[in-house]
Amino acid sequence: MTDIRRFPSGQRATDDAPIPQPALPPWRAPAWRYIVDLDGTLIRDGAAMPGAAALLEALQGRYAIVSNNSTDTAAGMSRKLRRMGLPVAPEQLVLAGEMTVNWLRRTSPEARVLLLGSPALRRHAKRIGCQLVEQGADVVLLARDPDFNYGKLALAANVLRAGARLVVTNPDLSHPGDNGTCVPETGALLAALTACAGVDPECIIGKPADALFHEGLRRLQVSPAQALMIGDNPATDAAGAVAMGMSYLLLGTGSGAEAETPAQLLNTWCAGRTALHAMLNSA
Template structure:
């Protein structure tokens, strides 16, 4: 941390847990100001929606500093498959974002099924998705997280839980996954920062997504949680350790 020029910071479980701000989050973002981006496997919200949510919690962030798996999946589809017919299984916010970006959303005869965290997911919707996949549509997924940390130690089911049902029922595997540990989101974060893997540290809470994703790009990662297995028990502890390291460097000069 004392040597990091830039930070890529995870959202759920690292900065917030549902509607609770994690201890040290405000201080971390204030300290790094224009030297961080938030990179999240969130596939429900848009960046503007996350900005409003964080603002209510006392975290002041601009949308340009937020990279989300849902939005990046839509952008990927628009760039790689601009004429595709898409059955979009996701939130209304992301569906609106897809339409605004020029994607063609359909209810049948789809070329692709794009799967995000769909708050309205049910058995009927599963049947529609499976039918389209069995008829030849290809499956694109925002992220494979089974859950993310919620308030008071609860687990919140994620896109990966929905994906498990889709794969079990259809036998079809995704042809593309956007979220961590795949590298697309982290590369976009580096691009927005004008940074490189060697001068940037990833801060997260999940070894399977944050740490593995960082490792896939040769980046350093610090995990933060109270399990005793992470680099620090909290963001506050991480900041204290950074202060101590900087003080030690000054004393050695």
């Protein structure tokens, strides 16, 4: 007797036919390519979030990590992620700090730069030929500087008041830490600096501006319409994606989030959003 199995959809499978596999959620359709955020989406406080490794495995070969991280280089972050159990190659990482230094070196190769940033970012700048100075700077490059203090604030403010240009890696005020805490970000330092110097940035490279998105799309070799942004920050990830013509999904606990963690997202039936959530527009 032929063995016949019935399925909720009314489909039937016999011993001679394959058993239908469960359909994937719309956001996991094979045609999508993914721009994935880092802090608050895959990692938090130096550890992988629940389900982060499984999410990257599910998206394998179809994603680029595009982050407003301005303290690490791609090579250094790749090593950190591997220690967290997330095997991500440097070529899959697009980081705001490194991208800003590269852009400045390419567009202003003779500039004298006062760089407020991490030791790793300073080493990268020196390695590619940037001229770092403490006095007489043409450009103040502001990144997330863990050692930012009153002396650095006074130095940078007066350099700007003397006519230097201000270039900023990213506008974030903070990113999520552990147990509901926040980690102060470049945008918080920027607020102090602009209050003292009375100048606005010439440019901000990180999301929601389009430079990092364009680089991620270039590496994936797709158009914005073919890419889905997965992030946690409405003001940078969602707003930037919509401005680019991309779809997006948000993680977190706020209004408009589809799931709290990557693990929950993998089991969530949803499609990418193409417009900002009403609550995000009013935020």
